[in-house]
Amino acid sequence: MNEDCVIYKIAGFIGKKWTIPIILELYKKKPKKRYSEIKKNFSGITPKILSMRLKELEKNGLVKKEMDISSVPVKCYYSLTERGLDFIRVINQIKKWGLKWNYGRCSSNAKSCKNCDL
């Protein structure tokens, strides 16, 4: 198996817990969100995991971090890059496949499903 393979690498980070919810959270409504805003929109995520995922996504070029040092405390804003926005299309493809084959289900109540609410 080739570790450098595109597909393998992408599949690797997609599968990590919270990655997709975070991407979609940054896609919805406000384009820029602060760390605490993201955090409060997820029940159960720990600061460490959120930090890790944001860092991974930043490293992979899907998320951009901007800091506002003018104020105290420093405010950190996270948003999707162009690359990250384009990834939404991929997520939609996955979703379409899932719905087509009745794999799992989309929550009937959109508000309760942060993933499917595209």
Next chain:
Amino acid sequence: MNEDCVIYKIAGFIGKKWTIPIILELYKKKPKKRYSEIKKNFSGITPKILSMRLKELEKNGLVKKEMDISSVPVKCYYSLTERGLDFIRVINQIKKWGLKWNYGRCSSNAKSCKNCDL
């Protein structure tokens, strides 16, 4: 986070090691492959993991298992279902995104990359 969510569930099994290579292995050339055929085409996979993955894929309806009891020893054939074949399209979408944004690279030598050799 909604555990039943389509996207989350799919992302969950995509990300598991060997899942995608196995799907693609069953896609290439011979449509039906025996357990040992799959195994020998991957260096490094253990029988336990291969069993687990095949069972997961079967449970998710992407892979179909057929047994030939007429002969001894029993021969087990694995192949993609219609649903599984349709999933190849999703994998291709992921690949396209990756190549478009130069995320990782496709192995220059196709023989060494079981993933990208679509």
Next chain:
DNA sequence: CCGGATCCTCTGCGATACTG
């Protein structure tokens, strides 16, 4: 307020040996 650092648990994966 935004995280970093630590500690701990749990499971995914691998190696090896064994069985119907």
Next chain:
DNA sequence: CAGTATCGCAGAGGATCCGG
């Protein structure tokens, strides 16, 4: 041949405390 059983490790993820 087609798996299962057992063991062990490393890394992911969670809980909690700490610092700029």
